[in-house]
Amino acid sequence: MNLVLNPLAAVGRGVIGGCRSVGAVALFALAGVSHLLRPPFYGRLFLRHLAEIAYFSLPVVALTAVFTGMVLALQSYTGFARFNAEGAVANVVVLSITRELGPVLAGLMVAGRIGAAFAAEIGTMRVTDQIDALTTLSTNPMKYLVAPRLLAGVVALPFLVVVADILGVMGGWLIGTTQLGFGSAAYLKATMDFLQVSDVVSGLVKAAVFGFVITLMGCWCGYHSRGGAQGVGAATTAAVVSSSILILALDYLLTAMFFAT
Secondary structure (H helix, E strand, O other): OHHHHHHHHHHHHHHHHHHHHHHHHHHHHHHHHHHHOOOOOOHHHHHHHHHHHHHOOHHHHHHHHHHHHHHHHHHHHHHHHHHOOHHHHHHHHHHHHHHHHHHHHHHHHHHHHHHHHHHHHHHHHHHOOHHHHHHHOOOOHHHHHHHHHHHHHHHHHHHHHHHHHHHHHHHHHHHHHHOOOOOHHHHHHHHHHHOOHHHHHHHHHHHHHHHHHHHHHHHHHHHOOOOHHHHHHHHHHHHHHHHHHHHHHHHHHHHHHHHOO
16 A cells, blocks of 8 residues: 555655745745835846846857857758748748747846856855845845846846847848848848737747746745755756746747737
């Protein structure tokens, strides 16, 4: 009998633990958002984190977008050539970049850079008792550490995605005009004729959601880290992994919400 019950008990403990973690993260996010709506607001911290996310993440996002657009153009041309549909390359590139690849790749790049940085910074403050010192000095840690980062993530990611969209389409145009034999004017006209406002808006909404998730998981994992340097390292890894998985899962849910027929 124990051979049957023990595995079931382990599964039950895992489900209950997962539900407990989801609830704790949701309450943490609610607390962080609520502090954005109540004074004081640390504007200088917000601007610092905004620059850290948007400006300093720009090179890696830009390079990723350009090369993704190039590869996408080459692969699309190779596939469409089998059906004599090479003219659809520009349409596929702009649609894929604006709807999916721009926000998802930018989110994953920022998750690897910013999620880890936030988790390490806040985790170090936790294990060195600096967060307790903030409380002693009558400074709310959620308002000082979490709220500005959440807002910065929501604002910065759409900006990065706009840049990624432009550079991704430019990468496809560069390959299309230099290697695939497309005329520059014809390629750009096909791109603009096929692009719709809803494609860009859906990508920007995804970017805002991804920015919130990345900063939330970085702050959550760092805020609850324990065990010295080893705990900070584990929190950093957990922040990157969890935010990356959530980006992919939320991408599916948001795509189904925007484009389900």
